[in-house]
Amino acid sequence: MSNLKLPIYFDYSATTPVDERVAEAMIKCMTFDGNFGNPASRSHAFGWNSEEAVEEARGHVAALINADPREIVWTSGATESNNLAIKGVAHFYKKNGKHIITSKTEHKAVLDTCRQLEREGYDVTYLDPEPNGLIDLKKLADAMRDDTILVSIMHVNNEIGVIQDIAAIGEMCRERKIIFHVDAAQSAGKVDIDLEKMKVDLMSFSAHKIYGPKGIGALYVRRKPRIRLEAQMHGGGHERGMRSGTLATHQIVGMGEAFRIAKQEMHAENDRIMKLRNRLWNGFKDMEEVYLNGDFEHRVAGNLNVSFNFVEGESLIMALKDIAVSSGSACTSSSLEPSYVLRALGRSDELAHSSLRFTIGRYTKEEEIDYTINLVKQAVSKLRDLSPLWDMFKEGVDLNSVEWAAH
Amino acid sequence: MAYSEKVMDHYENPRNVGTLDKDAANVGTGMVGAPACGDVMRLQIQVSDDGIIENAVFKTYGCGSAIASSSLVTEWMKGKTLEEAKKIKNLDIAEELALPPVKVHCSVLAEDAISAAVEDYLKKRAG
Numbered sequence: 083m084s085n086l087k088l089p090i091y092f093d094y095s096a097t098t099p100v101d102e103r104v105a106e107a108m109i110k111c112m113t114f115d116g117n118f119g120n121p122a123s124r125s126h127a128f129g130w131n132s133e134e135a136v137e138e139a140r141g142h143v144a145a146l147i148n149a150d151p152r153e154i155v156w157t158s159g160a161t162e163s164n165n166l167a168i169k170g171v172a173h174f175y176k177k178n179g180k181h182i183i184t185s186k187t188e189h190k191a192v193l194d195t196c197r198q199l200e201r202e203g204y205d206v207t208y209l210d211p212e213p214n215g216l217i218d219l220k221k222l223a224d225a226m227r228d229d230t231i232l233v234s235i236m237h238v239n240n241e242i243g244v245i246q247d248i249a250a251i252g253e254m255c256r257e258r259k260i261i262f263h264v265d266a267a268q269s270a271g272k273v274d275i276d277l278e279k280m281k282v283d284l285m286s287f288s289a290h291k292i293y294g295p296k297g298i299g300a301l302y303v304r305r306k307p308r309i310r311l312e313a314q315m316h317g318g319g320h321e322r323g324m325r326s327g328t329l330a331t332h333q334i335v336g337m338g339e340a341f342r343i344a345k346q347e348m349h350a351e352n353d354r355i356m357k358l359r360n361r362l363w364n365g366f367k368d369m370e371e372v373y374l375n376g377d378f379e380h381r382v383a384g385n386l387n388v389s390f391n392f393v394e395g396e397s398l399i400m401a402l403k404d405i406a407v408s409s410g411s412a413c414t415s416s417s418l419e420p421s422y423v424l425r426a427l428g429r430s431d432e433l434a435h436s437s438l439r440f441t442i443g444r445y446t447k448e449e450e451i452d453y454t455i456n457l458v459k460q461a462v463s464k465l466r467d468l469s470p471l472w473d474m475f476k477e478g479v480d481l482n483s484v485e486w487a488a489h
Numbered sequence: 490m491a492y493s494e495k496v497m498d499h500y501e502n503p504r505n506v507g508t509l510d511k512d513a514a515n516v517g518t519g520m521v522g523a524p525a526c527g528d529v530m531r532l533q534i535q536v537s538d539d540g541i542i543e544n545a546v547f548k549t550y551g552c553g554s555a556i557a558s559s560s561l562v563t564e565w566m567k568g569k570t571l572e573e574a575k576k577i578k579n580l581d582i583a584e585e586l587a588l589p590p591v592k593v594h595c596s597v598l599a600e601d602a603i604s605a606a607v608e609d610y611l612k613k614r615a616g
């Protein structure tokens with residue numbers, strides 16, 4: 083075996099390393115010799131130069147999604163973008179209605195924001211996705227009411243990688259004059275986005291999911307037809323009053339560079355990553371009792387979410403110290419519920435507890451995939467030898483017929 | 490989460506993994522937990538005529554701490570009387586394995602499994 087560097091990173095959906103080219107661009111915006119000025123300083127070259135760098139970055143972000151740079155608002159990340167979009171619309175348009183539609187598989191930054199609005203008196207419908215993770219457009223249409231002001235549906239799901247039909251949902255919303263927000267933290271740079279064609283009104287982005295730095299993101303706010311927001315952060319009136327706070331030139335330049343690289347390289351990169359992902363799945367799919375979570379076709383290239391039935395996820399992760407993956411089991415997170423996303427697909431608790439998410443990215447190598455296939459197979463086999471459920475399955479016992487002494 | 494050395498040791502080299510004939514008169518079986526909760530423990534004991542636990546085996550579906558807790562109790566139970574085995578408490582297990590507070594329920598499960606196995610054996614004897 084060649085010299086693999088361990089542990090191997092398979093958690094690109096959690097975050098990505100900063101691309102070297104991005105880091106280089108950022109370093110030029112910090113020290114006295116660099117572009118350190120406040121972009122809002124209008125009276126000297128330090129400010130002007132920083133402003134120019136920020137505007138160039140805004141152009142790169144807009145270019146990746148075919149938008150106007152004036153439609154991009156800098157934020158601290160997709161969490162803030164989601165908060166600004168959803169609360170901003172809800173508060174600004176509350177005279178038009180107080181009903182919001184979202185789905186049960188959204189990121190917590192959307193779900194918890196909606197919960198907060200419920201406490202403020204708004205009415206929220208949480209759609210159940212189909213078992214493959216996709217939203218049934220008929221169910222969405224049925225949920226729309228005369229007082230619906232906002233639909234918020236993510237583009238690519240962070241756990242199962244499924245891609246929602248944003249273009250179709252956009253048409254439906256526009257027809258009913260409902261504002262449409264999309265959390266695109268996991269899709270930018272991975273799936274084509276054309277906001278001249280797609281009828282999306284607000285879209286959230288994060289830099290650290292596409293090889294940019296953490297702590298910076300953006301919100302796309304459509305100009306035609308114009309979308310208004312109530313600011314959530316008040317102060318110096320930056321970003322046309324929508325988000326006050328001194329712009330972080332180095333972060334913004336890093337995000338811009340990451341988006342510029344993505345536009346140039348994403349198609350070739352997607353092909354490469356898709357091959358690796360398929361190689362990984364081909365290594366697993368003939369094992370007994372292995373289940374793919376989420377639709378295989380409508381899925382982002384780098385995501386593989388699999389349940390190894392009768393093996394508990396946290397113990398599996400212990401056996402996989404040499405690879406960095408995430409688990410849908412309760413024990414790895416601070417909550418006691420297994421993955422709410424898998425539960426929303428109707429997966430049993432057992433399958434949710436036995437799931438692993440592998441996310442592949444720019445630095446994943448083929449030999450790392452092969453190493454991982456072997457490692458996982460060995461670990462699953464070892465843990466199944468330890469598992470009373472596997473014994474029972476092999477004896478033909480239907481686990482649903484057993485009366486468990488739940489504690 | 491970081492695991493203690495003892496948990497890692499039991500996890501990597503689990504003691505007494507196995508299955509005994511659950512229908513045998515001298516075997517007691519305790520199965521506790523539920524798949525939906527992410528943990529199921531099956532503990533079996535083989536008891537001699539004079540009430541000594543001659544053999545103890547387990548299989549566990551659950552986190553590393555649950556596996557370690559059940560592995561540890563099989564070691565502790567062997568050679569003990571039923572009465573002595575029932576005195577093994579979850580806090581002893583948690584202390585021996587240096588379990589953090591969020592993992593104490595895994596040791597509770599092991600204590601429950603001991604009681605269930607002993608009960609099962611006694612019921613068979615009485616029946």
Ligand SMILES: Cc1ncc(COP(=O)(O)O)c(C=O)c1O
Pocket residue numbers: 095096158159160161162189191236238239240265267268287288289290297298299
């Ligand atoms: C779908 C989705 N939305 C929002 C976020 C939050 O993004 P950020 O870390 O930039 O706040 C993430 C990342 O965790 C995500 O995957």
Ligand code: FES
Pocket residue numbers: 413526527528551552553554555591592594595
């Ligand atoms: S079995 Fe779930 S935390 Fe130990």
